[in-house]
Structures are given as C-alpha cells and as structure tokens.
Amino acid sequence: MQxxxxxxxxxxxxxxxxxxxCATCHVYVDEAWASKLPAxxxxxxxxxxxxxxxxxxNSRLSCQIKMSEELDGLVVYxxxxx
Ligand code: FES
Structure with a gap:
C-alpha cells in the first residue's frame, strides 16, 4: 500500500x-505469488x-503485506x- x-x-x-x-487497499494477488505470502x-x-x-x-489488503526480498517482483491486480 505504501x-x-x-x-x-x-x-x-x-x-x-x-x-x-478501511479496505481501500484491496488487491488481487497473482496466483503465482499467492502461496509466497504469509497467512x-x-x-x-x-x-x-x-x-x-x-x-x-486471492484477495489481500495490500497494507498488510510486508515487503521483503522474497516478494521482489510481486504482481497484484x-x-x-x-
Ligand atoms: S485497510 Fe486501510 S490501508 Fe489497508
């Protein structure tokens, strides 16, 4: 989100x-990446x-996704x- x-x-x-x-940071995580995110x-x-x-x-709130090296290249819609 940031x-x-x-x-x-x-x-x-x-x-x-x-x-x-607020849920105004809702995203759909690309299926290839979904399993790489923490629960x-x-x-x-x-x-x-x-x-x-x-x-x-595959819905997530993007503010709750903590970016890391492992998530470099994360694709969301x-x-x-x-
Ligand atoms: S729920 Fe408000 S910014 Fe993510």
Whole structure:
C-alpha cells in the first residue's frame, strides 16, 4: 500500500494509513505469488469482507503485506473500485 500511495498509483487509496480498518487497499494477488505470502491475520480477513469490490480467493489488503526480498517482483491486480 505504501509503495503504491507514495508513487501515485491510482486504485489503491489506503484511507486508514495501513491500520487495517478501511479496505481501500484491496488487491488481487497473482496466483503465482499467492502461496509466497504469509497467512492473513483475523483482522485482515474480517476487513476484506467490507471491501467495495468482490472478495476473491486471492484477495489481500495490500497494507498488510510486508515487503521483503522474497516478494521482489510481486504482481497484484487492482479491483474495479475501492
Ligand atoms: S490501508 Fe486501510 S485497510 Fe489497508
């Protein structure tokens, strides 16, 4: 989320600043990368139910994805609306 908002990427709003309380940073993680992400916490799981666009099996809140060397090149797709 921070990477997107600090670089002017449209489609990720991050209204709550990353405190897992708005779901405006919803992304769909590319299937090739989905298994490389750590499991989501209960708070992220619950907040995803409030996302504006359809929740899918590869939905994540981008503010909860802690970037690392292993995630260099991570591919995510943006939902229709946030
Ligand atoms: S920025 Fe609000 S839930 Fe991610």
């Amino acid at each position: 990477g997107a908002t600090l670089n002017g990427i449209d489609g990720i709003e991050g209204e709550c600043g990353g405190s897992c309380s 989501m916490a209960e708070a992220e799981d619950e907040m995803l139910d409030c996302a504006e666009s359809e929740r899918k099996g 943006l939902p229709e609306k946030q």
